[in-house]
Amino acid sequence: MDVKPYLCRNGIPPMKTTAPRLSTGLLLSLALFVSGTIAGKTAIHYTVTIPDPASSRYVVELSLTAASDSVTLRLPRWMPGYYQLMSYADNLRILTCTDNQGNTLKLDTLATNAWRLKGVKGKAVTLTYTVDARKQFVANSLVDKQHAYLVPAQSFLYEDGNLDRPAIVSVKLPEGWSSIATGLDTDPENPHRFSATSMDVLYDCPLLLGNLKSLPSFKINGIEHRFLGYDLQSFDGRALMTDLQRIVQAAVDLMGDIPYDTYTFIGIGPGNGGIEHLNNCVVSFTGQGLDTEEGRLRNLHFLAHEYFHHFNVKRIRPVELGPFDYDRENRTTQLWVSEGLTVYYESVLLLRAGLIDSATVLKTMEAAINALENNPGRHHQSLAQASYQTWEDGPFGNQGPRRGKTISYYAKGPVVGWLLDMRIRQASKGQYSLDEVMRHLYRASKATGRGFTDAEFQQTCEHYAGADMSDFFDYVYTTKPLDYTACLKGSGLRLDTLTAPTGRTTYTLTRL
Numbered sequence: 001m002d003v004k005p006y007l008c009r010n011g012i013p014p015m016k017t018t019a020p021r022l023s024t025g026l027l028l029s030l031a032l033f034v035s036g037t038i039a040g041k042t043a044i045h046y047t048v049t050i051p052d053p054a055s056s057r058y059v060v061e062l063s064l065t066a067a068s069d070s071v072t073l074r075l076p077r078w079m080p081g082y083y084q085l086m087s088y089a090d091n092l093r094i095l096t097c098t099d100n101q102g103n104t105l106k107l108d109t110l111a112t113n114a115w116r117l118k119g120v121k122g123k124a125v126t127l128t129y130t131v132d133a134r135k136q137f138v139a140n141s142l143v144d145k146q147h148a149y150l151v152p153a154q155s156f157l158y159e160d161g162n163l164d165r166p167a168i169v170s171v172k173l174p175e176g177w178s179s180i181a182t183g184l185d186t187d188p189e190n191p192h193r194f195s196a197t198s199m200d201v202l203y204d205c206p207l208l209l210g211n212l213k214s215l216p217s218f219k220i221n222g223i224e225h226r227f228l229g230y231d232l233q234s235f236d237g238r239a240l241m242t243d244l245q246r247i248v249q250a251a252v253d254l255m256g257d258i259p260y261d262t263y264t265f266i267g268i269g270p271g272n273g274g275i276e277h278l279n280n281c282v283v284s285f286t287g288q289g290l291d292t293e294e295g296r297l298r299n300l301h302f303l304a305h306e307y308f309h310h311f312n313v314k315r316i317r318p319v320e321l322g323p324f325d326y327d328r329e330n331r332t333t334q335l336w337v338s339e340g341l342t343v344y345y346e347s348v349l350l351l352r353a354g355l356i357d358s359a360t361v362l363k364t365m366e367a368a369i370n371a372l373e374n375n376p377g378r379h380h381q382s383l384a385q386a387s388y389q390t391w392e393d394g395p396f397g398n399q400g401p402r403r404g405k406t407i408s409y410y411a412k413g414p415v416v417g418w419l420l421d422m423r424i425r426q427a428s429k430g431q432y433s434l435d436e437v438m439r440h441l442y443r444a445s446k447a448t449g450r451g452f453t454d455a456e457f458q459q460t461c462e463h464y465a466g467a468d469m470s471d472f473f474d475y476v477y478t479t480k481p482l483d484y485t486a487c488l489k490g491s492g493l494r495l496d497t498l499t500a501p502t503g504r505t506t507y508t509l510t511r512l
């Protein structure tokens with residue numbers, strides 16, 4: 001295990017915030033639109049049509065030139081960001097498979113989500129299939145009379161063993177629909193034609209189709225940040241984007257870099273949840289609640305969370321989360337870092353953006369402590385186990401037969417993250433904080449292209465704390481109760497408890 005890049009104090013130079021530029025990725029995309037190839041890899045072409053939006057179904061025509069005699073096409077079984085196996089293939093129905101002469105080609109079914117063609121080397125193959133899209137959820141495609149939300153993992157078959165093959169997606173909008181929001185690169189000659197330099201990029205960029213509303217965009221260091229949404233209610237879009245700009249600026253100041261050419265918030269309308277991507281996020285968002293202070297802050301926390309994820313999980317990532325295997329669970333014990341610390345940084349960013357005060361941050365931590373400490377699952381499942389077993393338990397802990405035996409890394413993660421931040425500050429006598437850990441991991445990820453291991457995360461924390469932290473990391477890897485008194489020592493804070501006759505304990509954070 002090579003941990004050197006993570007421990008080298010001076011080995012990785014600090015990065016300056018980047019100015020707008022024609023990135024290598026953008027140059028590759030432009031070449032892809034013109035030639036249909038990158039580095040000798042020929043693109044798979046997908047054409048999406050929605051002949052009858054009322055049917056909640058779309059048609060995908062996949063065209064490729066087979067590079068080998070046998071080609072296996074597979075539909076992902078999950079989408080990164082939502083750590084549950086999905087039955088995407090249940091919604092897919094193959095219509096036809098032909099060569100360029102119009103001859104029908106035989107497809108062998110290998111699995112519910114995999115099909116094989118044989119004897120096709122050098123042939124142009126066209127596969128046409130439909131996708132049913134009726135479920136309103138951020139990890140599922142949805143089509144109705146007014147709009148369509150296309151989850152790429154549910155929509156586009158990949159060629160087995162060839163995830164680095166580029167892709168070109170053409171969309172034929174139904175009559176009366178005007179716009180498309182996506183993080184994919186757009187063909188300068190055709191606003192409805194998009195490219196991805198690999199299937200990983202394609203699966204990272206959902207598409208939202210319909211008559212979308214655009215909020216006033218803003219630039220940070222010359223880089224544009226957009227918000228496009230479907231079914232946005234009436235609210236002050238400029239005020240929201242001003243708040244969002246302050247949050248993004250706080251995140252950029254924290255990390256010292258903007259690693260994308262443009263960023264797009266994609267609001268998919270009513271529902272719950274959001275999913276992060278490298279240069280965009282998809283949020284179930286209508287603007288509802290923005291007219292109250294509580295609702296405004298709830299929305300800003302949500303948007304800050306999804307935005308910060310492009311750093312923490314998409315780039316600062318557990319080593320197991322990339323390159324992805326789309327055909328099975330990708331397990332990691334570190335979702336408490338990816339999700340829990342992102343929840344913690346929601347408050348940090350809003351505080352630094354001047355949108356909340358420190359008393360509000362403490363109230364948020366107090367609520368998380370109450371949720372955690374009143375869940376008996378904390379005696380049965382560690383943070384690391386909750387991360388690893390999320391594929392069975394769900395993102396918020398098991399709500400079925402193991403209810404009360406599991407925890408949510410969304411609840412314990414931010415509490416441990418907050419205490420970890422304080423521990424590093426205390427141990428380093430105020431010289432370092434969790435910020436240095438995040439920046440270090442980000443720089444290491446950018447330099448090496450790989451994620452961090454469990455040991456590397458702990459070693460990076462210990463590096464900045466200047467002390468062994470194995471006792472603290474028992475809070476991650478065991479069910480050892482959190483010792484708030486010890487953790488809050490010297491912080492100027494005290495945690496009081498009051499247990500009601502019902503047995504429920506109320507925890508109150510007080511400034512000394």
Ligand SMILES: [Zn+2]
Binds near residue numbers: 305309338339342
């Ligand atoms: Zn998240």
